[in-house]
Amino acid sequence: MKQLLMTPLHEEHLKLGARMIPFDGFDMPVQYTSIIEEHFTVRERVGIFDVSHMGEIELHGKDALSFTDYIVTNSVMKMENGDIKYSPMCYPSGGQVDDLFIYKIKDDFVLLVVNASPNYSAKDFDWISQHKGGFDVEISNRSPAYGEVAVQGPVSKKLIEALVKLEGGMPLEELRRFKSAHGDFLGRKILISHTGYTGEDGFEIFSEEKDIADIWNSILEKGKKFGIKPCGLGARDTTRFEVCYWLYGNDIDETINPLEAGQGWTVKLDKDRFIGKEALLKIKEGGISRKLVGLYIPTGGIPRHKTDVKKYGKRVGYVTSGNYCPSLKKIHAMAILDIPFTEKGGKVDVVIRDRDVEAEVVDMPFVKPVNKR
Amino acid sequence: MYPKELKYTKTHEWARGDNGFITVGITSFAVEELSDVVYVELPSEGGKVEKGSSFATLESVKAVSEVYSPVSGEIHKVNHRLQKHPELLSKDCYGEGWMISVIPAEAEELNSLMNAEEYQRFAEESSKI
Numbered sequence: 001m002k003q004l005l006m007t008p009l010h011e012e013h014l015k016l017g018a019r020m021i022p023f024d025g026f027d028m029p030v031q032y033t034s035i036i037e038e039h040f041t042v043r044e045r046v047g048i049f050d051v052s053h054m055g056e057i058e059l060h061g062k063d064a065l066s067f068t069d070y071i072v073t074n075s076v077m078k079m080e081n082g083d084i085k086y087s088p089m090c091y092p093s094g095g096q097v098d099d100l101f102i103y104k105i106k107d108d109f110v111l112l113v114v115n116a117s118p119n120y121s122a123k124d125f126d127w128i129s130q131h132k133g134g135f136d137v138e139i140s141n142r143s144p145a146y147g148e149v150a151v152q153g154p155v156s157k158k159l160i161e162a163l164v165k166l167e168g169g170m171p172l173e174e175l176r177r178f179k180s181a182h183g184d185f186l187g188r189k190i191l192i193s194h195t196g197y198t199g200e201d202g203f204e205i206f207s208e209e210k211d212i213a214d215i216w217n218s219i220l221e222k223g224k225k226f227g228i229k230p231c232g233l234g235a236r237d238t239t240r241f242e243v244c245y246w247l248y249g250n251d252i253d254e255t256i257n258p259l260e261a262g263q264g265w266t267v268k269l270d271k272d273r274f275i276g277k278e279a280l281l282k283i284k285e286g287g288i289s290r291k292l293v294g295l296y297i298p299t300g301g302i303p304r305h306k307t308d309v310k311k312y313g314k315r316v317g318y319v320t321s322g323n324y325c326p327s328l329k330k331i332h333a334m335a336i337l338d339i340p341f342t343e344k345g346g347k348v349d350v351v352i353r354d355r356d357v358e359a360e361v362v363d364m365p366f367v368k369p370v371n372k373r
Numbered sequence: 374m375y376p377k378e379l380k381y382t383k384t385h386e387w388a389r390g391d392n393g394f395i396t397v398g399i400t401s402f403a404v405e406e407l408s409d410v411v412y413v414e415l416p417s418e419g420g421k422v423e424k425g426s427s428f429a430t431l432e433s434v435k436a437v438s439e440v441y442s443p444v445s446g447e448i449h450k451v452n453h454r455l456q457k458h459p460e461l462l463s464k465d466c467y468g469e470g471w472m473i474s475v476i477p478a479e480a481e482e483l484n485s486l487m488n489a490e491e492y493q494r495f496a497e498e499s500s501k502i
Contacts, residue, residue: 030435031408035433301414301432301437302411324411324432
């Protein structure tokens with residue numbers, strides 16, 4: 001077996017007694033004490049996650065922005081310095097290479113934060129590099145050089161405020177959601193963004209790889225009085241699942257296009273050109289044949305990824321993610337179903353341990369994220 | 374650390390003789406391994422169980438595990454509270470977190486199981502893997 005990669009916080013996880021699992025080529029903490037406890041720490045107070053496995057791809061040059069506009073479905077040309085946008089990145093088929101965050105640092109510098117995949121997000125880097133064409137842009141995979149932590153929860157601002165100085169003396173209070181700024185964290189250079197994957201208020205902090213352990217430990221130390229806990233991939237999954245944020249590889253992948261997945265707002269078909277435009281235009285005109293919906297499973301177990309969904313014994317789709325929602329004490333799933341079966345209130349069966357278990361189509365998200373509460 | 378009055382299996386269940394019945398649950402080692410059980414699927418009262426075969430399913434956020442019966446017999450009682458309160462398993466796995474009570478086909482079957490000391494050694498070995 002190929003050797004797993006380690007994030008620059010690997011040693012800290014071992015010191016904290018984390019349970020480690022392989023994830024996208026990295027040896028990552030799934031939990032430190034309990035997934036449920038860590039989940040509620042994020043919902044009620046503040047938790048810190050190691051997200052250094054995420055990939056960072058830097059685009060430098062005159063065409064950094066227009067190149068980005070070409071490879072993603074969302075429109076980025078009007079982004080201001082410090083703006084962040086979410087977007088799928090599609091194949092010509094309309095299926096997804098990945099979903100990512102676009103950080104416009106300045107006109108000639110765009111940072112793409114992509115999902116982890118084996119060998120430091122080589123999949124994204126290779127795809128992006130292959131489409132450089134005549135664009136005046138330099139593409140570099142800087143993933144190994146970056147460390148990243150996510151600080152998430154209602155008191156995250158209070159905690160981070162005391163540790164961070166933003167460039168130009170801007171108070172952290174003024175860093176709006178989906179904005180980033182450079183700054184200083186107790187003498188270390190950082191990029192901080194008002195973003196996250198949990199549905200709570202929170203920040204993501206990028207630094208040089210060598211500085212991230214000090215940043216992690218300072219936040220844990222300073223966060224003690226707020227009841228901070230280190231949180232693993234388990235709680236990262238339950239928090240994102242409750243608010244129905246897509247997980248690449250589960251809810252979206254090369255077979256699922258953004259129009260089916262409910263990411264239509266990120267597909268700007270009025271753009272001149274972008275990879276996947278022709279296919280997505282056709283799909284939009286013809287209408288989608290299936291759609292990602294929420295399910296509620298009153299009893300019978302947890303349907304996991306790829307569980308069949310049936311109606312009258314016939315397969316009508318499959319579960320993309322299913323889990324217990326700690327905040328609701330209920331079991332839910334996200335499933336991609338043929339359109340006739342996607343109406344709210346409709347009943348379908350999910351197959352759990354060879355048994356048909358009743359599920360009801362419900363609205364997503366299951367829990368409202370902080371900015372929609 | 375494991376109660377002396379109980380008998381244990383290699384699949385991390387415990388069994389206790391109670392006036393002709395045998396009460397069955399999972400050990401603190403299993404609870405620790407599973408962490409955060411959120412769904413419990415239990416059998417019906419009156420059904421049969423067989424030694425070494427699965428009688429219940431536990432789901433945690435990340436995994437699904439089977440629970441195997443330490444003895445053969447008929448299911449006398451089921452702890453239905455676990456369905457609403459799976460956390461009883463982690464809070465009190467030897468008490469309120471019991472799972473089923475069995476009318477054993479052969480009461481002697483209990484004797485073939487490990488005692489607390491043997492199980493402790495076995496669990497220590499298992500956690501090294």
